[in-house]
Amino acid sequence: MxxxxxxxxxxxxxxxxxxxxxxxxxxxxxxxxxxxxxxxxxxxxxxxxxxxxxxxxxxxxxxxxxxxxxxxxxxxxxxxxxxxxxxxxxxxxxxxxxxxxxxxxxxxxxxxxxxxxxxxxxxxxxxxxxxxxxxxxxxxxxxxxxxxxxxxxxxxxxxxxxxxxxxxxxxxxxxxxxxxxxxxxxxxxxxxxxxxxxxxxxxxxxxxxxxxxxxxxxxxxxxxxxxxxxxxxxxxxxxxxxxxxxxxxxxxxxxxxxxxxxxxxxxxxxxxxxxxxxxxxxxxxxxxxxxxxxxxxxxxxxxxxxxxxxxxxxxxxxxxxxxxxxxxxxxxxxxxxxxxxxxxDLQPSVVDAPGARDLPDGPLSVAMEGVTFTHPSGSEVSLLSLESPSADVAGESAFETEDRTPVLHGVSFEARPGQMLALVGPSGAGKTTVTALLTRLYDPDSGSVLLGGVDARTVTSRSLRAAIGVVTQDSHLFHDTIRANLRYAREGATEEQMWDALESAQIAGLVRRLPDGLDTVVGDRGHRLSGGEKQRIAIARVLLRSPRIVVLDEATAHLDSESEAAVQRALDQAMAGRTSVVIAHRLSTVRAADVIVVLEAGRVVETGTHTELLASGGLYSELYATQFAQAPHTA
Ligand SMILES: Nc1ncnc2c1ncn2[C@@H]1O[C@H](COP(=O)(O)OP(=O)(O)OP(=O)(O)O)[C@@H](O)[C@H]1O
Ligand SMILES: [Mg+2]
CATH class of the missing domain: 1.20.1560.10 (ABC transporter type 1, transmembrane domain)
Structure with a gap:
């Protein structure tokens, strides 16, 4: 035709x-x-x-x-x-x-x-x-x-x-x-x-x-x-x-x-x-x-x-x-x-305030003053169509009704410059949430987060990120070489600096034994590092950055006493001479802390040192009896 x-x-x-x-x-x-x-x-x-x-x-x-x-x-x-x-x-x-x-x-x-x-x-x-x-x-x-x-x-x-x-x-x-x-x-x-x-x-x-x-x-x-x-x-x-x-x-x-x-x-x-x-x-x-x-x-x-x-x-x-x-x-x-x-058009919920300033120089204190916090609802931070594609087709117009009860209620504590503060408490108490607020991943509903006495909301995010180093509960590594993962924390870090950090994090030996050394690809599809190894690489990453404040969310995974000791030494290195906030599951960490803050259901129930808290016979002494006392002793 x-x-x-x-x-x-x-x-x-x-x-x-x-x-x-x-x-x-x-x-x-x-x-x-x-x-x-x-x-x-x-x-x-x-x-x-x-x-x-x-x-x-x-x-x-x-x-x-x-x-x-x-x-x-x-x-x-x-x-x-x-x-x-x-x-x-x-x-x-x-x-x-x-x-x-x-x-x-x-x-x-x-x-x-x-x-x-x-x-x-x-x-x-x-x-x-x-x-x-x-x-x-x-x-x-x-x-x-x-x-x-x-x-x-x-x-x-x-x-x-x-x-x-x-x-x-x-x-x-x-x-x-x-x-x-x-x-x-x-x-x-x-x-x-x-x-x-x-x-x-x-x-x-x-x-x-x-x-x-x-x-x-x-x-x-x-x-x-x-x-x-x-x-x-x-x-x-x-x-x-x-x-x-x-x-x-x-x-x-x-x-x-x-x-x-x-x-x-x-x-x-x-x-x-x-x-x-x-x-x-x-x-x-x-x-x-x-x-x-x-x-x-x-x-x-x-x-x-x-x-x-x-x-x-x-x-x-x-x-x-x-x-x-x-x-x-x-x-x-x-x-x-x-x-x-x-x-x-989506407005980010956490932004630098107009006229935000850099954090002051020198050692920094870390404090919370009457912080109450609720996880933001979907409509505040996201688009319905990005959360469930089917909503797009169905033309649903509302976010599902959500549980809007606060996760933290009037939380206050302070770690003076150079001090180590331990956060302890049962699972779901809000410990990880506290660290998320300290690093300004979220802003509190009321109360304030103070770094060096300055409200975190008035500080530039650049100086905040430079001052705080974080090791999270489930440390993430990019699917890339160990070298690239380390350099992500500090661009242009030299070979020597990287090995120093790995050495301090007690992981240099393992990296040296890997066939490709620093060039070994890690992450989800790469060399499967164990939980403890991954966390030590994450610690090395923080050490490279040499921040003034370290925030550590200890892995709950049970480590054998050898890696326990290794991680402990790595943590000691990371915290030396810095203000630190540590979510502690290990007795050794808790005992070494200058201040222990006990959280339960989003509230601070006790604050003090190990001996003080044991003597008062509250939640801490209970946790001590059931949780910490079983952990291997390394302190
Ligand atoms: N994005 C979120 N939206 C709503 N609620 C959340 C969100 N993230 C965490 N929560 C809730 O906040 C509470 C505190 O969680 P958080 O992770 O701070 O506990 P945790 O003390 O670190 O516990 P664990 O010791 O098990 O790590 C939990 O009840 C949790 O279900
Ligand atoms: Mg947690």
């Missing part, structure tokens, strides 16, 4: 059916269009050049049919060999020019599109990095990554494929219709009679296809989630230890089945759609040749005109169908932009 349905016009009519037609009903937030224009501004010259080329190549669409007409009417009919050859040559030239224009256009659109992707991505990445830790505890990483990938790509299409498709299809349509009318209004009317027959399936089946596509995406996401959860180390371990392979298979098969079934429906619908369109196009050809043939016999039109018409016909329906769904394309791109802006 001579009529390629998508022959002319960019983006074809198939593209919009891969998107969700329901976006058309979406109402954009005010100002979105203006912001989108702001992102386009740096590319203005390129966009103009790109559109100019698009118009030019769309106009060329009618050149070939007109040349064909001349070949037949002027050349063949008059037996003018020379003219036929010249005109055929021109047809070839037009084809060549079209090809070159296409290449240049693609170059522009790639430059614009990729440039825009770059701008949006770096903006989102930088902005997400500024978010407070609460944001990350709530957000699904996968959803965030989607914003950085899919939505950013969807957004740039506004300026590349969508805009180009709109311009080229409008220009093509106008040029083709005008040419057709000029050639013969009668056949034009006949050709247009078929239009409703083409637009009807385009809209009807198009919507159904969009629905299938949305379902297919959701089903695929389910399948993907299942695989990521089962195939990571922790998940695979759980399945090995507890899982029943049969039920794992059954659950996976069920999801895979859903993907299969929707895939078949999708394939058949789209085939039906294109078959219907193809049939309509053939019908149009038959009509044009039928009516046109009769008109030619009656000498109302020439043979050349008939041929030109048939050629033009193939370039008419493509743009028509594409334009009938152009709304979907435009809105899809705008919604993608909106989703990206949504992330960019």
């Amino acid at each position: 001579s009529m390629g349905m998508g022959g002319a016009g960019r983006g074809g009519f198939a593209s919009s059916f891969r998107k969700d037609a329901s976006v058309v009903d979406h109402r954009l937030k005010p100002g979105t269009t203006r912001r989108v224009a702001g992102y386009a501004k740096p590319f203005l010259a390129q966009i103009v050049a790109f559109l100019a080329l698009t118009v030019l190549s769309s106009l060329l669409v009618v050149a070939t049919p007109l040349l064909l007409q001349r070949i037949i009417d002027d050349g063949v009919a008059n037996a003018d060999t020379r003219l036929v050859i010249v005109l055929a040559g021109l047809v070839a030239v037009v084809a060549l020019v079209e090809a070159i224009l296409g290449l240049v256009e693609r170059w522009f659109s790639a430059r614009i599109g990729e440039g825009l992707i770059y701008d949006l991505r770096t903006d989102v990445f930088d902005h997400v990095q500024q978010q407070s830790i609460a944001f990350f505890t709530r957000t699904q990483t996968g959803s965030l990554v989607t914003r950085l990938n899919t939505d950013v790509i969807g957004a740039q299409q506004a300026f590349t494929s969508t805009l180009a498709s709109l311009v080229s299809n409008v220009v093509t349509l106008v040029a083709v219709l005008a040419t057709m009318l000029a050639l013969s209004w009668q056949i034009t009317v006949v050709a247009l009679l078929v239009v409703p027959l083409i637009l009807l399936p385009a809209r009807r089946v198009g919507r159904r296809l969009a629905g299938y596509r949305r379902q297919a995406m959701a089903r695929n996401a389910e399948l993907g989630n299942r695989m990521t959860e089962r195939f990571n180390v922790a998940g695979a371990m759980l399945v090995k230890l507890f899982g029943a392979p049969e039920s794992e298979h059954a659950e996976f098969a069920e999801r895979a089945q859903a993907v299969r079934d929707i895939g078949v429906k999708q394939a058949m619908s789209s085939r039906l759609f294109f078959t219907a369109l193809g049939a309509m196009a053939s019908l149009a050809t038959a009509l044009v040749y039928g009516v046109g043939g009769v008109l030619t016999i009656r000498e109302a039109i020439t043979v050349g005109t008939l041929v030109a018409f048939a050629a033009l016909l193939g370039r008419l329906y493509g743009p028509l169908t594409a334009l009938s769904n152009v709304q979907v394309d435009v809105m899809s791109a705008m919604v993608s932009f909106e989703r990206v802006f949504e992330v960019l």
Whole structure:
């Protein structure tokens, strides 16, 4: 068949059916269009050049049919060999020019599109990095990554494929219709009679296809989630230890089945759609040749005109169908932009105050004064759509009601410069939460965190990070070499400094024994360091930084007495000559502390030294009897 349905016009009519037609009903937030224009501004010259080329190549669409007409009417009919050859040559030239224009256009659109992707991505990445830790505890990483990938790509299409498709299809349509009318209004009317027959399936089946596509995406996401959860180390371990392979298979098969079934429906619908369109196009050809043939016999039109018409016909329906769904394309791109802006508009809950100052020099005291703290609710720090992707589809508008009881109640304590303060208390008492407030991962609801007597909220985050070194309960190492992990704490640390830190952290021996030494890759998928080893690397990382305050959340994992002793020596090194706050599970640490703060259910119940607290016979002496006394003695 001579009529390629998508022959002319960019983006074809198939593209919009891969998107969700329901976006058309979406109402954009005010100002979105203006912001989108702001992102386009740096590319203005390129966009103009790109559109100019698009118009030019769309106009060329009618050149070939007109040349064909001349070949037949002027050349063949008059037996003018020379003219036929010249005109055929021109047809070839037009084809060549079209090809070159296409290449240049693609170059522009790639430059614009990729440039825009770059701008949006770096903006989102930088902005997400500024978010407070609460944001990350709530957000699904996968959803965030989607914003950085899919939505950013969807957004740039506004300026590349969508805009180009709109311009080229409008220009093509106008040029083709005008040419057709000029050639013969009668056949034009006949050709247009078929239009409703083409637009009807385009809209009807198009919507159904969009629905299938949305379902297919959701089903695929389910399948993907299942695989990521089962195939990571922790998940695979759980399945090995507890899982029943049969039920794992059954659950996976069920999801895979859903993907299969929707895939078949999708394939058949789209085939039906294109078959219907193809049939309509053939019908149009038959009509044009039928009516046109009769008109030619009656000498109302020439043979050349008939041929030109048939050629033009193939370039008419493509743009028509594409334009009938152009709304979907435009809105899809705008919604993608909106989703990206949504992330960019999220205000980080912990920021430097205006006029924030650096921490004072010298040794620093660490104190809390009547601190009450509640974990921020989802709506304060995050976006619902980033927490559960399904909420996006379901259009839920509220965060689930949350437990909003404070985790800390009026907590006060002080460690003077150079002192060591131990935090003890039952699991869930709020010890880790205290350290999160000291490092200003969160701000208290009321009361204040004082470092060197200065409220942490008035201090620059840069000087705060430089002053405090933290070893967390579950130390994280990046999936990278030990060297890179250490240098993350101190850029440009020398080989010697690194070995010194490893030596002090009692882990140098192990690193030396590793086949690649400092270049051994650690982290989730690298060399699996034991809990104690990992924590000692984390201590080395803090030592390299040589902060003025150290905060240590001791690992609860039981260590054998040898590593216990090693970790203890490492901790002693880390705390020497510094103010330190230690969450202690080891008697040796607790006994060495200048101040012991006993927390229970978010309240300070006792404060004092080991001997004082033992004598008073409160919670500490209970904990001492049950918890610490069993720990191996190394002090
Ligand atoms: N992001 C959060 N949102 C709401 N509640 C939280 C959040 N993080 C922790 N909590 C709650 O705060 C309380 C204190 O937790 P925290 O981690 O400070 O305890 P902990 O004393 O360090 O316990 P452990 O000794 O087991 O480490 C717990 O009840 C915990 O469930
Ligand atoms: Mg803890």
